[in-house]
Amino acid sequence: DTGVSQDPRHKITKRGQNVTFRCDPISEHNRLYWYRQTLGQGPEFLTYFQNEAQLEKSRLLSDRFSAERPKGSFSTLEIQRTEQGDSAMYLCASSLGAGKETQYFGPGTRLLVL
Amino acid sequence: QKEVEQNSGPLSVPEGAIASLNCTYSDRVSQSFFWYRQYSGKSPELIMSIYSNGDKEDGRFTAQLNKASQYVSLLIRDSQPSDSATYLCAVNSWRGGTSYGKLTFGQGTILTVHP
Numbered sequence: 172d173t174g175v176s177q178d179p180r181h182k183i184t185k186r187g188q189n190v191t192f193r194c195d196p197i198s199e200h201n202r203l204y205w206y207r208q209t210l211g212q213g214p215e216f217l218t219y220f221q222n223e224a225q226l227e228k229s230r231l232l233s234d235r236f237s238a239e240r241p242k243g244s245f246s247t248l249e250i251q252r253t254e255q256g257d258s259a260m261y262l263c264a265s266s267l268g269a270g271k272e273t274q275y276f277g278p279g280t281r282l283l284v285l
Numbered sequence: 286q287k288e289v290e291q292n293s294g295p296l297s298v299p300e301g302a303i304a305s306l307n308c309t310y311s312d313r314v315s316q317s318f319f320w321y322r323q324y325s326g327k328s329p330e331l332i333m334s335i336y337s338n339g340d341k342e343d344g345r346f347t348a349q350l351n352k353a354s355q356y357v358s359l360l361i362r363d364s365q366p367s368d369s370a371t372y373l374c375a376v377n378s379w380r381g382g383t384s385y386g387k388l389t390f391g392q393g394t395i396l397t398v399h400p
Contacts, residue, residue, distance in 0.1 A: 202386065204387065212392055212393075213373050214329065215390070216387040216389070221386075227386055264388075273331060274331075276321075276328040276329045276331075277328060279328045
């Protein structure tokens with residue numbers, strides 16, 4: 172299966188700790204997206220990359236959040252000093268880009284901050 | 286007004302019936318429209334994409350787009366209990382001739398198909 176993969180699938184952490192999530196997109200997909208989804212809501216956009224360039228960041232992405240995509244391959248999303256409000260499903264998606272904007276989602280990382 | 290709004294659920298239909306899911310969007314420059322299905326605890330799975338006014342059919346699913354009315358819908362024919370899930374409408378906007386990148390989602394409509 173060559174779909175989008177995410178690691179870890181589940182993360183439980185204590186408030187104030189730092190966490191890092193990884194996303195591996197579908198190979199040859201140039202664009203990679205991060206979304207956050209809370210219970211009963213649709214996914215909310217956080218940020219996206221075209222190759223290694225971060226092209227847009229949502230206002231939801233506070234200073235505690237940082238994302239990288241070194242060499243335009245996998246991406247990491249780090250949350251520093253986690254808060255209980257950060258508890259959510261973090262979804263990664265990828266697309267071919269250049270007008271082919273169908274986004275395919277990974278299985279997500281479910282974060283619980285105690 | 287929310288950017289993307291879906292008809293409030295939950296929606297319950299008997300097996301074999303047609304389920305109709307509706308979505309309106311506010312950004313007139315929106316160009317690409319998607320329907321995703323999401324089972325409880327899982328990630329969104331693409332069902333249909335539609336870019337032009339009119340209907341697009343794929344098996345039991347038909348997407349309908351009316352850009353003038355800023356409206357997109359999804360019809361599921363011969364509904365099955367396995368279709369029970371949350372259906373998410375997503376819209377992608379374009380700027381300057383290129384895709385804006387992000388998808389804006391509605392809040393989702395919960396569909397239950399009962400035997």
